[in-house]
Amino acid sequence: MSGSSNLVAMKKIVQQLRFEAKINRVKVSQAAADLQQFCIQNAQQDPLLTGVSSGTNPFRQQKVCSFL
Amino acid sequence: MGEMEQLRKEAESLKDQISAARKAVHDVTLPEIVSGTAVVGRVQLKTRKTLRGHLAKIYAMHWGTDSKLCVSASQDGKLIVWDSYTTNKVHAIPLKSSWVMTCAYAPSGNMVACGGLDNMCSIYNLKGKDGNVKVMRELAAHTGYLSCCRFLNDSEIITSSGDCTCALWDIETGTQKTIFSGHMGDCMSLAVSHDFNMFISGACDYTAKLWDIREGACRQTFGGHESDINAIGFFPNGNAVLTGSDDGTCKMYDLRADQELITYQDPSIMCGVTSLAPSLSGRLILAGYDDFNCNIWDSLKAERVGVLAGHDNRVSCIGVTPDGMAACTGSWDSFLKIWN
Numbered sequence: 110m111s112g113s114s115n116l117v118a119m120k121k122i123v124q125q126l127r128f129e130a131k132i133n134r135v136k137v138s139q140a141a142a143d144l145q146q147f148c149i150q151n152a153q154q155d156p157l158l159t160g161v162s163s164g165t166n167p168f169r170q171q172k173v174c175s176f177l
Numbered sequence: 178m179g180e181m182e183q184l185r186k187e188a189e190s191l192k193d194q195i196s197a198a199r200k201a202v203h204d205v206t207l208p209e210i211v212s213g214t215a216v217v218g219r220v221q222l223k224t225r226k227t228l229r230g231h232l233a234k235i236y237a238m239h240w241g242t243d244s245k246l247c248v249s250a251s252q253d254g255k256l257i258v259w260d261s262y263t264t265n266k267v268h269a270i271p272l273k274s275s276w277v278m279t280c281a282y283a284p285s286g287n288m289v290a291c292g293g294l295d296n297m298c299s300i301y302n303l304k305g306k307d308g309n310v311k312v313m314r315e316l317a318a319h320t321g322y323l324s325c326c327r328f329l330n331d332s333e334i335i336t337s338s339g340d341c342t343c344a345l346w347d348i349e350t351g352t353q354k355t356i357f358s359g360h361m362g363d364c365m366s367l368a369v370s371h372d373f374n375m376f377i378s379g380a381c382d383y384t385a386k387l388w389d390i391r392e393g394a395c396r397q398t399f400g401g402h403e404s405d406i407n408a409i410g411f412f413p414n415g416n417a418v419l420t421g422s423d424d425g426t427c428k429m430y431d432l433r434a435d436q437e438l439i440t441y442q443d444p445s446i447m448c449g450v451t452s453l454a455p456s457l458s459g460r461l462i463l464a465g466y467d468d469f470n471c472n473i474w475d476s477l478k479a480e481r482v483g484v485l486a487g488h489d490n491r492v493s494c495i496g497v498t499p500d501g502m503a504a505c506t507g508s509w510d511s512f513l514k515i516w517n
Contacts, residue, residue, distance in 0.1 A: 119185070119188070121359075122188055134199065136204050137434045138210065140431040142210055144416070144417060145477055147414040147458070148458050150458075151457060151460075152458050155457040157222065167502065168262065168503055168515050168517060
């Protein structure tokens, strides 16, 4: 009979919910502002955002000059 | 009242408490906070390299920490380690089972791992004495497919499975140190925090969960998606989680506010998200979709600012290099493309 295992499962669910209910929560205004700040502070170091010049792009073909 | 009925009532009451607590800190929305910020300009990335060699659908790829080598897994039964600068194949590893769904590169660069419908996570040593790449361990205990795996270090790896659990393994002994249970549906994806103390999982129960690795406990659960979560990743500052779902949307959840901040959606998008990766600053989110494209989102303004079009089939995986220099897309068309 699965009755008792359902009970055990349900107890675990309730225990987990009790645990999750207790956490401290920061205001969205603070959290969102921090996210925005992080993006702005790191924007110049983000190659996909700023673009990569061909000279510093490791994925662009190296043009080799050679004397013939 | 029976005990079961009492527990059910308590569960409902706790869910209401959590809802209320989240509302209580919801003093503003992300769009309001960023209303004074402009949308980023159109992002146009070009294909710089195409990695050719797989003979069937590519299901997964993962960058090495050097931002140069990467590993890909295909249902042609091979793991290929590529030098993405030159497109050379550093290793082509034949797999026992071709039904591979995930692969991972160890931070040290010494190992790769993969797994899939064989329910196992196979660890390969790339730096064996005689130069041959061999299976080092086969981690078997999951009772469902292996959907994702990520190394913590050379002796520990975390896996997510179709059996609804995630697990932390000791690679040396081949045993599960910790089982993370709580999801009510197949676990599809996982991502580890930069400090290696936490990981997040996305599942077919439409939720994402944050886990404390050492405590073995789930700390937070995030809902809101209307279908399976296929892709998950940390926002680069470690305080937010990005998810991609079969419901066609991506979402960002803040860990400290314990709630969803924004949804990335467009009425024209009617197919599932398969994969996602943030850029280095987190300002851009690259997301792969079932319709063969990859959309680039402005993470703060929730607007589409670019598209990566170039694959002839579903984009199944995306990864941004640790140094942020490039994105790699892997597709069912058997090719990987490097973009920047």
